[in-house]
Amino acid sequence: MTELTIVVPAYNESSVLDAFHARALAVLDTLGMDGRLLYVDDGSRDNTWELIRGYCADPRVTGLCLSRNFGKEAALTAGLDAVTEGAAVVIDADLQDPPELIPALVEQWRAGYDVVYATRSARAGESRLKRFTAAAFYRTMERLSNTPLPRDTGDFRLLSRRALDALATLRERQRFMKGLFAWIGFRQTAIRYQRDPRFAGDTKWNYWRLTQLAIEGITSFSSAPLRLATWIGVAAAAVSFVYGTWVFTKALIWGDPVRGYPTLMVVILFLGGVQLLALGVIGEYLGRNYTETKQRPLYFVQERVDGDR
Missing domain, CATH: 1.10.287 (Helix Hairpins)
Known part of the structure; x- marks a missing residue:
């Protein structure tokens, strides 16, 4: 029985995927439990899927290829839907969130928490404007939403089996995953870390897409x-x-x-x-x-x- 699945959404991440895969497998080897990697290719236009297929020579790796680019929120949902046993860790492939933090998430899960989220104490490699707008967004959501959202927290987190089962019942089409993770409740705790600069490649989140995500979050969780x-x-x-x-x-x-x-x-x-x-x-x-x-x-x-x- 798989105890932990690391879910990795990827869109045009061929420049960083090899480095991420090596570090993620090294972390799996240290956990002392039955774990696997689950990649979700969100309709990439480069050779991301070819790389993922190659990784699947390892029996601990599974790859999902979506029929087109549905967006990160849908890709996350696809990955979490495919986790039928044990807990799951959600992490991006760009190595801004270090896979080496996963054992700390697992430790809190074993202590009885259902959701263990990673909160950024610093954001290396990002402009002052982006840090300011990100901080403003989280504080705005904190004031507007009836569901408390943790500050400076992205998708990087661990979800227990019952948290995954609860999340699977939420099938709304306009998805703001950070809000859904908080909305399900259960016992939640935070681990603070310093976010690294992007390892390679270009970010897919320009200011237009970030603005759209902010509007999505506000309208999904506040009137x-x-x-x-x-x-x-x-x-x-x-x-x-x-x-x-x-x-x-x-x-x-x-x-x-x-x-x-x-x-x-x-x-x-x-x-x-x-x-x-x-x-x-x-x-x-x-x-x-x-x-x-x-x-x-x-x-x-x-x-x-x-x-x-």
Whole structure:
């Protein structure tokens, strides 16, 4: 029986995969338990899948190739769905999260924790802007979400068998895995570490994709933007009423003509912007509901290679 599976989503990671594989196998050898590596190729366009197929000559390695690029959240789901025995560790292949930390995660799991997540105390190799935006995102989620999300924590973590079983029941199409990991609850604890620079290759997460992920997280685990749009509308209506009353009173008492075409245009443009903002927020939530109602599968597996087969 497999006690621990290391799940590794990979997309165009051929430049770093050999180094990661060697370090991950070395860690497996030190754990003193029946473990395996499970790679999920998320529709890579380089030779990532060919490398994974080669690794499967080792009976401890399994490879899944998705039919196209479904995104990291779906690739993670595919990998965790394939773990039918024991616990699982989720880790990226870029070696920013060191595989050598896995024994520390296992130690806390053996101490009785169901979810052991790795929290970054430092982020080497990243710009100040990226560190600032990442910190701002986690603190924003902390304030907006009803589900407490650990700060400065990515996907690198260990999940027990019952945590995996609970996660498997959550089949929503708009997936923000960091939030789902926290939402299932159970006993959770953190291990702090210093994140390394990327070993090789280029990051797949530009600022546009990170912004999309942030919007996904906020709209998946908070209705605060809807309430904010409501309160902005109430505040704008109140200000408009007070200002209109003042203009009417001034004209009635002092006989001032109603002037101010520029002011009128500013007010119209401001209210129009508020309305479009509110419609945009509503559209984000409505679009997610539309996606959920179609009930499409989260992913398709094109090929699976187990061990030396």
